[in-house]
Amino acid sequence: MADIVATNFNLFYGDFQALKDINMTLKERQLTAFIGPSGCGKSTFLRSINRMNDLIENVKITGSLIMGDLNIIETNKLSVLRKRVGMVFQKPNPFSMSIYNNVAYGPRTHGIRQRAVLDELVEKSLRSAALWDELKDNLHKSALSLSGGQQQRLCIARSLAVEPDVLLLDEPTSALDPVSTAKIEELLEEIKTEHTIVMVTHNMQQAARISDRVAFFLSGELIEMGDTYQIFSQPQKEKTSDYITGRFG
Amino acid sequence: MHKILEPIITFLFKIAAAIVFLALVGVIYAMVSEGFPGLREIGVWNFLSGTKWQPTNHVYGILPMIFASLGVTFGAILLGVPTGLLVAIFINEILARRFRVYLIGLINLMAAIPSVVYGFWGVAVIVPYIARIQLPGNSMLAAILVVSLMILPTMISLTLNGLRSVSADEKAASLALGESRMLTVWRVCIPRIRVTLQAAVILAFGRAIGEATAVVLVAGNHVQIPRSVFSSVRTLTANTVMEMGYATGLHRQALMATGLVLFIFIILVNILLSMLMHVKKEK
Amino acid sequence: MRIRRVLLARYRVRLILPRLLICSLIGLLACQRPETGSIDIIGSTTVTPLMEHLVAVYSETHEQRFLIQSLGSTTGINAVRDGQTPIGMSSRKLTQEEMDAGVVAYHIATEALAVAVNIHNPINNLSQDQLISIFSGQTRNWNDVGGVERPIVVVSREAGSGARTTFESLMHLVRNKESLIDSAPLLIIGDGTGQVRANVASRFESIGYMSLTVIDNINVKSISIDDVAPSAENIQNGQYTLQEPLFLLLREGESGASKDFVDWVLSPEGQNEVSRFGSITVLHHE
Numbered sequence: 007m008a009d010i011v012a013t014n015f016n017l018f019y020g021d022f023q024a025l026k027d028i029n030m031t032l033k034e035r036q037l038t039a040f041i042g043p044s045g046c047g048k049s050t051f052l053r054s055i056n057r058m059n060d061l062i063e064n065v066k067i068t069g070s071l072i073m074g075d076l077n078i079i080e081t082n083k084l085s086v087l088r089k090r091v092g093m094v095f096q097k098p099n100p101f102s103m104s105i106y107n108n109v110a111y112g113p114r115t116h117g118i119r120q121r122a123v124l125d126e127l128v129e130k131s132l133r134s135a136a137l138w139d140e141l142k143d144n145l146h147k148s149a150l151s152l153s154g155g156q157q158q159r160l161c162i163a164r165s166l167a168v169e170p171d172v173l174l175l176d177e178p179t180s181a182l183d184p185v186s187t188a189k190i191e192e193l194l195e196e197i198k199t200e201h202t203i204v205m206v207t208h209n210m211q212q213a214a215r216i217s218d219r220v221a222f223f224l225s226g227e228l229i230e231m232g233d234t235y236q237i238f239s240q241p242q243k244e245k246t247s248d249y250i251t252g253r254f255g
Numbered sequence: 256m257h258k259i260l261e262p263i264i265t266f267l268f269k270i271a272a273a274i275v276f277l278a279l280v281g282v283i284y285a286m287v288s289e290g291f292p293g294l295r296e297i298g299v300w301n302f303l304s305g306t307k308w309q310p311t312n313h314v315y316g317i318l319p320m321i322f323a324s325l326g327v328t329f330g331a332i333l334l335g336v337p338t339g340l341l342v343a344i345f346i347n348e349i350l351a352r353r354f355r356v357y358l359i360g361l362i363n364l365m366a367a368i369p370s371v372v373y374g375f376w377g378v379a380v381i382v383p384y385i386a387r388i389q390l391p392g393n394s395m396l397a398a399i400l401v402v403s404l405m406i407l408p409t410m411i412s413l414t415l416n417g418l419r420s421v422s423a424d425e426k427a428a429s430l431a432l433g434e435s436r437m438l439t440v441w442r443v444c445i446p447r448i449r450v451t452l453q454a455a456v457i458l459a460f461g462r463a464i465g466e467a468t469a470v471v472l473v474a475g476n477h478v479q480i481p482r483s484v485f486s487s488v489r490t491l492t493a494n495t496v497m498e499m500g501y502a503t504g505l506h507r508q509a510l511m512a513t514g515l516v517l518f519i520f521i522i523l524v525n526i527l528l529s530m531l532m533h534v535k536k537e538k
Numbered sequence: 539m540r541i542r543r544v545l546l547a548r549y550r551v552r553l554i555l556p557r558l559l560i561c562s563l564i565g566l567l568a569c570q571r572p573e574t575g576s577i578d579i580i581g582s583t584t585v586t587p588l589m590e591h592l593v594a595v596y597s598e599t600h601e602q603r604f605l606i607q608s609l610g611s612t613t614g615i616n617a618v619r620d621g622q623t624p625i626g627m628s629s630r631k632l633t634q635e636e637m638d639a640g641v642v643a644y645h646i647a648t649e650a651l652a653v654a655v656n657i658h659n660p661i662n663n664l665s666q667d668q669l670i671s672i673f674s675g676q677t678r679n680w681n682d683v684g685g686v687e688r689p690i691v692v693v694s695r696e697a698g699s700g701a702r703t704t705f706e707s708l709m710h711l712v713r714n715k716e717s718l719i720d721s722a723p724l725l726i727i728g729d730g731t732g733q734v735r736a737n738v739a740s741r742f743e744s745i746g747y748m749s750l751t752v753i754d755n756i757n758v759k760s761i762s763i764d765d766v767a768p769s770a771e772n773i774q775n776g777q778y779t780l781q782e783p784l785f786l787l788l789r790e791g792e793s794g795a796s797k798d799f800v801d802w803v804l805s806p807e808g809q810n811e812v813s814r815f816g817s818i819t820v821l822h823h824e
Contacts, residue, residue, distance in 0.1 A: 058427065061430070063352075084433070085433040086433070088430070088431055088432060088433035093431040095427065095431075099424035099427065101425055101428065101429070101443055102425070102446075102447055111434075112432040115432055115433050168432060307716075309697070309715075309716060309717070309720075311697065311715060312716065378736065382740070383740060383741075386741055390689050390691055390741075390743055391691040391724045391726050391743075391744075392741060393726045393737070471729050472729075472733070475727065476696070476728075477720070477725040477726065479720075479725075487724065487725055487726055489727070496729075497696050498697070498698060500609050500610060501610050501612035502698075503616060
């Protein structure tokens with residue numbers, strides 16, 4: 007595992023510059039929250055870390071983004087990158103397959119075929135997501151039959167099954183009820199000792215609750231980044247304190 | 256105004272539905288009313304297993320033609336379904352966006368081309384090529400090639416529509432786990448649209464087994480059990496097309512009975528496929 | 539009622555429903571009868587080309603339109619018999635049954651049936667025995683009859699065709715009421731004269747029979763039988779035996795415009811047009 011270091015990172019959608027000169031370090035085994043108003047670039051930057059922006063046409067990137075020995079921007083081995091850097095999306099998106107096959111999908115992608123090994127990985131991942139006890143007798147049920155909160159935890163389990171170093175989450179609880187949200191926050195706090203977690207959130211209380219570090223984005227720029235406690239109690243920049251106190255959203 | 260319009264339109268819809276229903280009933284009635292007596296006189300077993308078709312002698316055996324129809328149909332499905340699937344995947348996943356419209360337009364054009372034109376093309380292009388490998392050229396293989404081309408547009412459009420309906424979210428999830436684009440399509444999209452694919456195959460099957468015009472031009476039309484794909488064969492539909500014009504009496508009843516056999520066969524295949532669908536769903 | 543609802547609920551019906559309605563409406567509108575006064579002529583594909591020529595000439599001097607439909611001799615005979623058309627065309631003689639049913643045949647011309655091979659085939663003559671052997675599938679290679687080493691592909695008409703009936707009976711290719719042509723190993727059946735010609739034209743190894751008038755000597759050529767070529771002279775003096783009578787058919791007792799036309803065809807003027815077209819005139823009138 008290693009820190010993720012962004013240096014002079016810029017991103018353009020065609021002529022529009024979505025990210026301006028980002029310089030930051032995402033420390034390993036910590037939970038960093040990205041906050042900021044809609045359209046400020048936090049999701050865009052998140053997606054750059056596992057190269058999901060490749061799916062969009064006309065994207066241009068300059069600068070560097072490096073994780074230990076892996077040059078994220080330049081690597082050709084996307085499969086390897088995405089094994090090390092997993093992603094959970096805003097809306098739960100389980101495959102329309104059984105629960106077991108959902109979790110086993112990732113390992114199978116990376117060549118694991120033996121039933122016994124898969125069984126073990128599935129159990130381990132579902133336990134990490136606090137789903138094992140609930141679902142262990144129903145692994146062959148369709149994933150679509152689960153509730154929203156369960157589906158999202160399943161997606162987290164699915165991402166964990168490939169044993170990534172990093173987990174990226176793009177507003178993972180914004181579509182869920184408070185109970186599910188609480189369960190997921192609990193989950194993230196548990197796994198952050200083993201993983202580097204980067205989470206985009208609109209919910210500042212959530213950021214305050216579970217993150218170790220916070221990065222505040224505005225209009226494509228990184229305004230301020232620091233320890234959670236410091237950002238929320240003593241923000242250095244005026245814009246940061248304006249956002250946190252709700253002067254603009 | 257609307258008060259008057261509503262019942263009128265509803266009535267029109269009911270009439271339209273009734274027309275369709277009656278048309279179907281009419282077709283079935285015609286086949287059964289002439290086909291059944293024919294079958295009784297010829298004998299169902301003689302009819303289905305007889306190897307000679309000689310209307311002038313009142314000998315009516317359709318076994319060679321059953322083989323021919325099955326051979327052409329399944330050959331066309333084996334060739335056309337995977338090809339259609341791959342083309343649809345190509346259009347949806349590989350082709351640059353800006354060309355999509357043109358290719359889809361081309362495929363729609365293919366669907367609009369009349370069967371007889373495909374037949375002419377088969378005679379002009381396919382048959383001579385096959386003749387070079389093995390005479391006579393007019394053969395079951397020629398029919399298979401032409402018919403598989405004819406079912407491609409159906410396969411491609413339906414599959415394409417299905418693929419487009421698969422949410423980008425599921426594909427994104429697969430990619431985020433490290434899977435490649437093509438394998439994502441294979442592992443996520445295709446299983447997702449299983450029902451659409453089955454409908455497409457059933458439709459393609461119906462088109463393939465019912466094709467007569469193009470087949471008459473390229474299949475050779477010799478009533479014999481095919482010895483290989485290069486044999487000149489006559490399908491059940493080609494036979495009906497060639498002889499119905501002047502068939503009378505028992506000959507005509509025999510042709511109606513042929514239609515009945517085709518009809519029953521298609522129903523059986525549909526039921527079989529529906530059953531398979533249900534079994535998989537329950538799993 | 540419930541059954542109907544269940545059947546209608548199948549998605550297939552819903553898809554076809556509006557389209558079928560529109561199509562049937564259009565179809566009904568389009569189903570106009572041909573203009574009153576137009577006379578249908580239905581029957582043999584062999585007679586059709588000659589008939590088209592005769593009708594064109596007749597229409598120049600007479601106020602009468604005709605609609606020719608090329609559906610085969612047997613279809614034409616049945617159509618006249620059943621009253622579906624006033625005039626029919628046939629390239630074979632009527633059976634006793636058909637005559638008893640009130641169909642009258644007028645012999646208007648004689649068509650020679652040519653045995654045709656591809657223009658590139660070096661063979662120009664075959665004996666009747668050789669032809670019988672080829673068409674029944676016993677001789678299978680061109681080099682058995684003096685040609686190159688290639689398999690023979692037989693092209694024939696379908697079972698109800700007048701040309702086939704004539705060919706089979708004159709060539710003695712029917713045994714126990716079964717056609718020997720069906721035993722040919724490489725057999726293509728063409729749906730109509732045009733199909734047969736096309737199959738001979740497109741393939742070097744083909745041999746088939748068709749009316750002499752469709753031989754174009756560009757893609758197909760006719761061969762002599764027992765050294766008798768299908769020339770006008772040989773046909774008229776009967777030396778060339780492969781002849782097809784062409785008939786116009788009327789119902790017994792028919793009179794009016796249809797009968798007038800048939801009379802014209804049999805008149806010296808009509809027969810002149812027959813020979814201008816290239817068919818052989820009848821030497822005597824009915």
